[in-house]
Amino acid sequence: YRQYASNPEICKTCPFLEKCTQNKDHIKFIHRHIWEHYVEESDHLRHTEINKNIYEKRKETIERVFADGKEKHGMRWTTLRRLGKLSMQAMLTFAAMNLKKMANWTWKRPCPA
Template identity: 40%
Template sequence: MIRHHINADYYDEARLRRISKEGKLLYKRRKETIERSFADSKQNHGYRYARYRGKAKVQSYAWLSCCVQNMKTIALREV
């Protein structure tokens, strides 16, 4: 059998999981949780543009933003 990519078997397996009934439910949940989190980061925590120059400074700001977002999530869950 001729394969187009060395990981084609894994791609096929992932595709089958994605189109299954369980995969569709998980994807729906992903849209509700993960995508909302990225949208919140982009809108409220400065992920739209880099404020600093240099990989180390941008990485530090990203870690700080993630901490803020996690604290906000924890605080909202407790209420």
């Protein structure tokens, strides 16, 4: 984090001092994370028209994959312990889901030979 402090000499005569800070030394402190501008930029981009359209499709693509993993492939609960075993189960499950998706693509239209 970075901490910014106002100049008390300037703040003493400010008409908005009471709205801005209650500090007895007339100093306003602002704490910002060093990557805060990236968060602000991503929020700005999220509200553009093209990204609104992309975000609407998320429920049909990304969220659907995780829902299928939970409902059809046993990702709701696990009997395994430790991160390594859980990661292996998740990777194998999603690899199987990808193979099923690729098989469906080839069955829908003939594969170019």
